Amino acid sequence: MPLLGPAYFKFSPPNMKFKKTLQQQGLYIINFSLPAGRACPGADKCWAMAAVDANGKVTLKKGVDNEYICYAAKGEVVYSNTRRARANNKALIDGLSIHEIVDLMLLSLEFNYKSLIKKAKLFRWHVAGDFYLPKYRDAVFIMTQELPNLIHYAYTKNLPLFKDVKKPDNFRLNASWGGRFDHMINSKDFPRSARVVKDQAEADKLGLPVDVNDSLAFGEIDQNFALIDH
Numbered sequence: 001m002p003l004l005g006p007a008y009f010k011f012s013p014p015n016m017k018f019k020k021t022l023q024q025q026g027l028y029i030i031n032f033s034l035p036a037g038r039a040c041p042g043a044d045k046c047w048a049m050a051a052v053d054a055n056g057k058v059t060l061k062k063g064v065d066n067e068y069i070c071y072a073a074k075g076e077v078v079y080s081n082t083r084r085a086r087a088n089n090k091a092l093i094d095g096l097s098i099h100e101i102v103d104l105m106l107l108s109l110e111f112n113y114k115s116l117i118k119k120a121k122l123f124r125w126h127v128a129g130d131f132y133l134p135k136y137r138d139a140v141f142i143m144t145q146e147l148p149n150l151i152h153y154a155y156t157k158n159l160p161l162f163k164d165v166k167k168p169d170n171f172r173l174n175a176s177w178g179g180r181f182d183h184m185i186n187s188k189d190f191p192r193s194a195r196v197v198k199d200q201a202e203a204d205k206l207g208l209p210v211d212v213n214d215s216l217a218f219g220e221i222d223q224n225f226a227l228i229d230h
């Protein structure tokens with residue numbers, strides 16, 4: 001009988017949207033994701049998830065206040081491997097302690113993503129999902145110290161997890177508007193924020209620069225910016 005190996009965390013290379021522009025700048029991103037909706041306690045206007053019924057049929061379930069498309073949830077409806085990889089990541093985190101999460105992440109990177117982590121300059125936490133538990137936030141903070149040469153960045157709507165919490169120097173957190181905790185966004189607690197707009201004209205009206213390839217999200221400057229919904 002073959003021995004069963006440990007379950008590993010799944011990471012992924014950058015998606016096509018970022019790949020070209022960032023690689024031209026000598027930048028390479030490694031991503032980690034969690035299930036859209038299921039790991040998004042702060043989501044409101046974007047909340048959606050891929051729901052699987054008893055017959056295995058997958059459909060998109062949206063929250064009552066949903067106003068924006070959650071592309072991550074849509075992707076999980078179409079791509080079962082992506083959905084399973086994200087579910088696997090969350091199931092592992094749920095069952096592990098902070099240090100076990102860190103150990104398994106490092107082991108997973110070492111075993112399965114050696115070349116990816118070698119060339120990466122950036123680490124994006126959550127193309128899908130969010131910081132959904134304090135122990136997971138703390139594990140990510142430790143990961144930023146374990147991988148100190150990378151700039152780590154994330155968007156979050158789960159703002160209570162970060163209020164008055166000291167963040168690592170190489171971790172850039174962008175508060176994301178459209179969540180349950182928008183009232184907590186202010187320049188002192190969350191000096192970086194991202195707002196989804198429908199087009200350039202709306203961004204101009206708000207006086208916000210538009211981020212087209214995450215460079216404002218991971219950039220050095222603390223600032224508010226817009227993301228065009230398309």
Ligand code: SF4
Pocket residue numbers: 035036037039040043044046047048069070071072073127128129130157
């Ligand atoms: S926070 Fe992101 S992944 Fe979660 S529901 Fe909203 S758009 Fe989707």
